[in-house]
Amino acid sequence: MSLLEVRNLHVRFDTADGEVHAVRNLSFELDRGETLGVVGESGSGKSQTVLSLIGLLADNGRASGSAMFDGQDLFNLSPGALRSIRGRRISMIFQDPMTSLNPYLTVAEQMVQVVREHDRMTRRAARDRCLEMLEAVKIPDAAERLDCYPHELSGGMRQRVMIAASLLLDPQILVADEPTTALDVTVQAQILELMKDLNRRLGTAIILITHDLGVIAGLCERVIVMHDGELKEQGNVRDVFYRPRHSYTKALLKAVPRLDAEQVERLAPAADSSLLSVDGLKVHFPVRTGGWLGEKRPLRAVDGVNLDLRSGETLGIVGESGCGKSTLARAILRLVPTTAGNVCLLGQSMGDLDKRALREMRRDAQVIFQDPLASLNPRMTVGNIVSEPLRTHFPELGADEVRTRVADVLRRVGLSGRELNRYPHEFSGGQCQRIGIARALVLKPKVIICDEPVSALDVSIQAQIVNLLMDLQAEFGLALIFIAHDLAVVRHISHRIMVMYLGRIMEVASRKALYETPHHPYTRALISAVPIPDPDKERDRDRELLPGDLPSPVDPPSGCRFRTRCRFAQDRCRTEAPQLRQLTDSLVACHRAGEAVLV
Amino acid sequence: MIASAQAVQGQEEVAGRSLWVDAWRTLRKNRAATVSGIVIGIMAVLVVVGPWFSPYSYDFTDWSNLSIGPSLETGHLFGTDTLGRDLFVRTLYGGRISLMVGLSATLVSLLIGISYGAVAGYFGGRLDNLMMRIVDILYAMPFMFFVILLMVFFGRNLFLIFVALGAIIWLDMARIVRGQTLSLKHREFVEAARAQGVGTFAVIRRHIVPNLLGVVAVYVTLTIPQVILMESFLSFLGLGVQEPMTSWGALVKDGSDEMQSSPWLLLFPAVFLAMTLFCFNFLGDGMRDALDPKDR
Numbered sequence: 001m002s003l004l005e006v007r008n009l010h011v012r013f014d015t016a017d018g019e020v021h022a023v024r025n026l027s028f029e030l031d032r033g034e035t036l037g038v039v040g041e042s043g044s045g046k047s048q049t050v051l052s053l054i055g056l057l058a059d060n061g062r063a064s065g066s067a068m069f070d071g072q073d074l075f076n077l078s079p080g081a082l083r084s085i086r087g088r089r090i091s092m093i094f095q096d097p098m099t100s101l102n103p104y105l106t107v108a109e110q111m112v113q114v115v116r117e118h119d120r121m122t123r124r125a126a127r128d129r130c131l132e133m134l135e136a137v138k139i140p141d142a143a144e145r146l147d148c149y150p151h152e153l154s155g156g157m158r159q160r161v162m163i164a165a166s167l168l169l170d171p172q173i174l175v176a177d178e179p180t181t182a183l184d185v186t187v188q189a190q191i192l193e194l195m196k197d198l199n200r201r202l203g204t205a206i207i208l209i210t211h212d213l214g215v216i217a218g219l220c221e222r223v224i225v226m227h228d229g230e231l232k233e234q235g236n237v238r239d240v241f242y243r244p245r246h247s248y249t250k251a252l253l254k255a256v257p258r259l260d261a262e263q264v265e266r267l268a269p270a271a272d273s274s275l276l277s278v279d280g281l282k283v284h285f286p287v288r289t290g291g292w293l294g295e296k297r298p299l300r301a302v303d304g305v306n307l308d309l310r311s312g313e314t315l316g317i318v319g320e321s322g323c324g325k326s327t328l329a330r331a332i333l334r335l336v337p338t339t340a341g342n343v344c345l346l347g348q349s350m351g352d353l354d355k356r357a358l359r360e361m362r363r364d365a366q367v368i369f370q371d372p373l374a375s376l377n378p379r380m381t382v383g384n385i386v387s388e389p390l391r392t393h394f395p396e397l398g399a400d401e402v403r404t405r406v407a408d409v410l411r412r413v414g415l416s417g418r419e420l421n422r423y424p425h426e427f428s429g430g431q432c433q434r435i436g437i438a439r440a441l442v443l444k445p446k447v448i449i450c451d452e453p454v455s456a457l458d459v460s461i462q463a464q465i466v467n468l469l470m471d472l473q474a475e476f477g478l479a480l481i482f483i484a485h486d487l488a489v490v491r492h493i494s495h496r497i498m499v500m501y502l503g504r505i506m507e508v509a510s511r512k513a514l515y516e517t518p519h520h521p522y523t524r525a526l527i528s529a530v531p532i533p534d535p536d537k538e539r540d541r542d543r544e545l546l547p548g549d550l551p552s553p554v555d556p557p558s559g560c561r562f563r564t565r566c567r568f569a570q571d572r573c574r575t576e577a578p579q580l581r582q583l584t585d586s587l588v589a590c591h592r593a594g595e596a597v598l599v
Numbered sequence: 600m601i602a603s604a605q606a607v608q609g610q611e612e613v614a615g616r617s618l619w620v621d622a623w624r625t626l627r628k629n630r631a632a633t634v635s636g637i638v639i640g641i642m643a644v645l646v647v648v649g650p651w652f653s654p655y656s657y658d659f660t661d662w663s664n665l666s667i668g669p670s671l672e673t674g675h676l677f678g679t680d681t682l683g684r685d686l687f688v689r690t691l692y693g694g695r696i697s698l699m700v701g702l703s704a705t706l707v708s709l710l711i712g713i714s715y716g717a718v719a720g721y722f723g724g725r726l727d728n729l730m731m732r733i734v735d736i737l738y739a740m741p742f743m744f745f746v747i748l749l750m751v752f753f754g755r756n757l758f759l760i761f762v763a764l765g766a767i768i769w770l771d772m773a774r775i776v777r778g779q780t781l782s783l784k785h786r787e788f789v790e791a792a793r794a795q796g797v798g799t800f801a802v803i804r805r806h807i808v809p810n811l812l813g814v815v816a817v818y819v820t821l822t823i824p825q826v827i828l829m830e831s832f833l834s835f836l837g838l839g840v841q842e843p844m845t846s847w848g849a850l851v852k853d854g855s856d857e858m859q860s861s862p863w864l865l866l867f868p869a870v871f872l873a874m875t876l877f878c879f880n881f882l883g884d885g886m887r888d889a890l891d892p893k894d895r
Contacts, residue, residue: 378892
């Protein structure tokens with residue numbers, strides 16, 4: 001008999017706009033020790049399904065159907081009985097490890113609380129149990145970490161603490177709701193490895209909810225595909241990935257950008273004149289340590305970056321969060337003051353420009369942001385948002401002319417052109433991003449800097465937006481700087497790719513060279529951390545797991561910045577910072593790149 | 600053909616919609632806010648026009664009718680106070696002062712508070728520091744001391760009350776607005792506007808201020824009652840309006856002294872005051888919702 005058997009589950013919400021049927025007629029089961037992946041886009045009802053099982057639906061939600069767990073129907077239990085199941089036998093970890101830990105309690109305090117809530121044991125014994133669990137999730141110096149507050153831990157470490165806390169009572173089911181979405185790829189790889197290991201060692205069944213097919217491919221045995229609250233397909237992970245039956249699954253698998261996909265050759269840009277060049281750019285933010293009268297130290301967000309961009313070219317910039325890629329984008333656009341270095345757009349140095357000339361210059365360089373909704377003023381209509389650049393730069397244009405141009409550009413980005421009078425919140429994330437692109441495009445710029453333009457979007461929408469950007473590039477000869485942490489997306493769109501780490505460039509190479517023969521150990525680790533949506537390949541890969549977390553940019557390591565996490569670091573790496581040097585097709589900043597040990 | 604039809608259609612739609620037009624439309628759909636607005640309107644007209652139609656003036660003592668209850672025969676609709684003055688007229692006169700104080704001080708706080716706070720918050724750094732320290736210094740000045748100082752220099756004058764209240768009340772608004780601006784200025788749509796080359800003051804006007812309005816609307820509805828009550832406190836100390844002129848605050852205070860013997864003296868001004876404050880509250884709530892496109 002299976003451990004959990006859900007039959008005909010319906011979840012409904014009463015809202016002001018009527019009833020929302022979030023989950024429709026869902027049935028599935030879970031065996032002991034099994035790993036089940038639930039995959040679907042946002043709004044598919046995947047989170048509501050598990051929340052309903054453990055009685056954590058919002059107040060306006062109702063669940064019906066049956067959920068037999070170990071011979072009891074979870075929907076017929078008293079709140080008290082459900083509470084003792086929740087936590088002890090079914091436990092849950094959430095997406096954002098910072099918000100699910102109480103910032104005012106130390107790690108030990110929150111964990112001990114969980115143990116003592118369910119088991120009568122002394123504080124001492126509970127603490128020992130917590131320590132044991134922290135060691136099980138491989139937290140270094142676990143004994144010291146017990147007395148840390150959540151903010152003193154890094155994101156990956158916090159997620160480990162959450163996993164440890166949820167495993168304290170030896171549950172039979174661990175529900176993980178997007179456990180790695182808020183984490184960097186390298187950290188994601190660590191956490192997934194850990195979950196796989198725990199499943200093997202402790203025999204805990206895992207329900208993994210995610211939008212990332214690659215994560216499922218590596219970890220799960222069975223998969224449920226959900227869309228619009230309905231189950232579209234379920235089955236063994238290999239069947240679903242290799243022989244998908246439902247058209248939705250097929251579409252989903254096709255939409256995912258994959259690192260192992262055939263590289264579609266992108267035509268190299270014809271012109272070789274440099275459009276944008278950045279020379280020795282540094283951005284330091286003063287950070288005060290130790291209160292008001294404390295010492296001011298520079299946070300070196302960007303620390304000496306050179307790049308150049310030709311017209312019609314896409315330069316991808318990748319790196320973990322905190323590596324300075326977004327700051328670099330803002331510095332190029334002069335949205336943050338630069339500390340040193342120079343940015344040249346169309347042969348004109350932006351540092352020398354006065355206010356008026358700078359404003360003129362802004363016509364040629366535009367930006368698209370990560371969060372589509374946040375980048376549109378909620379109090380302006382779409383028409384006003386998209387026409388604002390026109391009205392700023394061409395105040396002489398008549399209202400009709402402006403309206404025609406705005407409607408044209410909206411149609412060009414795949415909207416109907418009749419959205420002028422609606423407000424941003426009336427649109428979906430993908431549509432909002434299209435509006436953002438229309439706003440960037442309306443002035444016919446030469447360069448568009450895209451700062452994680454698809455990270456907040458669903459997989460199928462991501463593909464649409466990336467393809468739109470590529471079409472626009474071909475049509476208008478745009479140069480793009482495409483910043484992302486998703487290496488697969490960057491590979492799809494870029495001609496050249498730059499890898500950043502702690503404010504410095506680690507490697508710059510053409511797309512082909514970077515992915516086929518990465519020279520820098522960091523590049524190699526990054527690429528190997530990206531999950532591939534292919535169960536067999538994913539399980540057979542050798543992973544180069546990067547240990548630890550990103551060091552603080554206030555206090556970067558001496559010499560090579562990457563040395564603290566590098567397997568190949570030598571004495572020289574400590575004392576001497578490597579310069580970018582040419583190595584076959586790539587520029588690499590590593591003393592040891594090209595040596596035999598690395599290959 | 601089709602294209603031109605679309606263009607025409609687009610034109611019609613565009614003509615009708617901006618934040619303010621939409622807000623107005625939404626506000627009218629909100630019943631509580633509409634009723635409140637009408638009540639405030641009637642109240643305003645009444646306090647201005649009402650006294651013209653009353654046979655009594657606000658300082659006339661009707662010796663034959665001291666402290667009588669509301670009655671139609673004598674023409675004292677709300678009764679009279681212990682000095683035989685007609686409460687109806689006095690309530691309306693009091694309303695003039697109270698509404699005027701409330702609205703003018705709020706206007707000052709809106710104009711100065713929003714622009715000061717938005718500028719300080721948006722520019723940040725040293726300018727912000729300087730501007731906020733000035734606010735701190737003004738905060739530190741005792742209110743009573745400030746009022747007395749004004750009185751000593753310029754003599755007793757109703758206008759000075761407005762100045763004094765306005766000078767104090769905008770400080771809170773400036774702080775609130777600055778705080779909101781600080782969190783707004785790093786929002787991506789503000790950065791996008793800057794990247795497009797939109798000028799600094801246009802960014803403040805188009806992107807910062809409209810997004811402050813929700814908080815401001817709520818705060819204003821708190822300010823009006825606060826100012827009306829502050830004025831009555833000043834009047835109570837003899838620094839505000841002077842007898843025989845009056846305000847709602849002063850009337851409520853007088854009425855509460857006679858609560859046992861002549862309850863109407865408290866009841867009528869208190870009902871007027873409370874009703875006004877309620878209405879401003881509902882109106883403010885409605886305005887906040889109307890100004891937020893998401894709530895439509």
